[in-house]
Amino acid sequence: MSPDPAPRLVVVHPDADLLARAAGARFLLTLLDAQSVTTPVHVVLTGGTSGTAMLRAAGTDPLRTAVDWTGVHVWWGDERFAPTGDPERNETHARSALLNAVPLPAENIHVVPGPDAVASPEEAAAAYSAELRAHAADGAEVPDFAVVLLGVGPDAHVASLFPGKASLGVTALGALAERDSPKPPPLRVSLTLPTLCSARQVWLLAAGEGKAEAVAASLGGAPVEEAPAGAVHGRQLTLWLVDAAAAGVAAS
Numbered sequence: 001m002s003p004d005p006a007p008r009l010v011v012v013h014p015d016a017d018l019l020a021r022a023a024g025a026r027f028l029l030t031l032l033d034a035q036s037v038t039t040p041v042h043v044v045l046t047g048g049t050s051g052t053a054m055l056r057a058a059g060t061d062p063l064r065t066a067v068d069w070t071g072v073h074v075w076w077g078d079e080r081f082a083p084t085g086d087p088e089r090n091e092t093h094a095r096s097a098l099l100n101a102v103p104l105p106a107e108n109i110h111v112v113p114g115p116d117a118v119a120s121p122e123e124a125a126a127a128y129s130a131e132l133r134a135h136a137a138d139g140a141e142v143p144d145f146a147v148v149l150l151g152v153g154p155d156a157h158v159a160s161l162f163p164g165k166a167s168l169g170v171t172a173l174g175a176l177a178e179r180d181s182p183k184p185p186p187l188r189v190s191l192t193l194p195t196l197c198s199a200r201q202v203w204l205l206a207a208g209e210g211k212a213e214a215v216a217a218s219l220g221g222a223p224v225e226e227a228p229a230g231a232v233h234g235r236q237l238t239l240w241l242v243d244a245a246a247a248g249v250a251a252s
């Protein structure tokens, strides 16, 4: 008998601000829950407007002081191939939104190397895959992620996995290089789809009416080539955190 699929829940918040605040608090509480049973706890952050707003909310939420940050490791679902400190980098936004506001040891922040460290996105992806393996359990390729956070693009992309791209067919665990991202900048590094789906929980964030079509297609079962977001599932939970506009409903 095959195991029951993990539940997929959709939480609709009235607007983008409440979405960010609720998701930020939920993130901190989920870290606390995870720390009550295991340490270290590995989490995957996302770039983008909603993901960054959520991290900013977590960065000022009083609950952040209850987390043992020395036992938290952060990773990125994708990164733009830009040098350290560049405003294009997801890392730069995450640091100013949350990471600089909490006592997270520098060695627990696993950044994707940029052109100031390696020669190409392929080299960056290989280095990130090796870093993931180094923090995985014996015999595993990637850490046991407690949560993967993902912003959803208007074309239903997640991380740097875009509709119609060969990257969607990559079955290996680890990171890959994308050289032709339709969302600028073109050069990026992304975790693979199976890596995102290896997490215990996957959260997908979407706000604004520009995301309504992507959310409807993803939840409506569109094929992965059309709506990569719909193909991402956590092992225990898949949580869609959206605002009313992205859900296509009028806010009450």
Ligand SMILES: O=C(O)[C@H](O)[C@@H](O)[C@H](O)[C@H](O)COP(=O)(O)O
Pocket: 046, 047, 048, 049, 050, 051, 078, 079, 080, 090, 150, 151, 152, 153, 154, 157, 158, 159, 160, 183
């Ligand atoms: O590097 C990036 O651009 C992202 O990680 C990307 O996957 C992002 O999360 C979505 O495009 C949603 O971004 P918005 O919330 O800004 O629409």
